[in-house]
Amino acid sequence: DGGITQSPKYLFRKEGQNVTLSCEQNLNHDAMYWYRQDPGQGLRLIYYSQIVNDFQKGDIAEGYSVSREKKESFPLTVTSAQKNPTAFYLCASSRPNQPQHFGDGTRLSIL
Amino acid sequence: GQSLEQPSEVTAVEGAIVQINCTYQTSGFYGLSWYQQHDGGAPTFLSYNALDGLEETGRFSSFLSRSDSYGYLLLQELQMKDSASYFCAVRDNAGKSTFGDGTTLTVKP
Numbered sequence: 001d002g003g004i005t006q007s008p009k010y011l012f013r014k015e016g017q018n019v020t021l022s023c024e025q026n027l028n029h030d031a032m033y034w035y036r037q038d039p040g041q042g043l044r045l046i047y048y049s050q051i052v053n054d055f056q057k058g059d060i061a062e063g064y065s066v067s068r069e070k071k072e073s074f075p076l077t078v079t080s081a082q083k084n085p086t087a088f089y090l091c092a093s094s095r096p097n098q099p100q101h102f103g104d105g106t107r108l109s110i111l
Numbered sequence: 112g113q114s115l116e117q118p119s120e121v122t123a124v125e126g127a128i129v130q131i132n133c134t135y136q137t138s139g140f141y142g143l144s145w146y147q148q149h150d151g152g153a154p155t156f157l158s159y160n161a162l163d164g165l166e167e168t169g170r171f172s173s174f175l176s177r178s179d180s181y182g183y184l185l186l187q188e189l190q191m192k193d194s195a196s197y198f199c200a201v202r203d204n205a206g207k208s209t210f211g212d213g214t215t216l217t218v219k220p
Contacts, residue, residue, distance in 0.1 A: 042212040099144045102153040
């Protein structure tokens with residue numbers, strides 16, 4: 001079945017550690033997105049990519065990095081510079097200018 | 112930049128009709144989407160409007176007025192399972208999407 005797979009479902013980060021969240025899609029979508037959601041809040045855009053080897057910063061890119069080497073994959077690295085990384089991270093993909101479809105998310109916590 | 116406003120909470124009874132409004136500000140408007148999110152889950156796509164008017168999908172309908180920078184989601188024949196958060200999201204012509212803070216819908220028996 002086609003879909004968006006995020007892994008892991010739960011992730012714990014130690015102080016000063018970088019962690020990478022995986023997002024893979026087999027929907028042949030060109031565009032991919034990363035959002036952060038804090039409890040009781042809406043989704044805030046971290047990074048987005050509309051084509052392979054190109055990506056743009058969203059509203060809260062500081063402390064995060066991404067790559068888009070393959071159409072199917074858009075990993076997000078939460079660096080040690082992100083001082084408050086505890087959140088629910090959601091990856092989405094879409095066809096050009098079409099609504100987004102979301103993965104099941106990764107919950108990141110600090111040890 | 113982009114910004115959206117939607118009510119924080121709405122309460123209705125089973126079988127009723129409820130309307131969730133969304134006003135937005137953006138440059139280069141391309142479309143307005145609606146998503147549903149249950150506690151602990153990921154958002155699921157409900158409806159999309161790029162042009163003015165009403166889009167109907169089963170019990171859910173969405174309306175857009177671009178001249179008023181306004182849209183709404185209409186939920187009919189409410190069921191208990193419709194209790195969730197509902198988000199509007201505006202997309203600009205550069206491909207960037209911004210979400211509202213969400214409306215928590217509580218359906219009571």
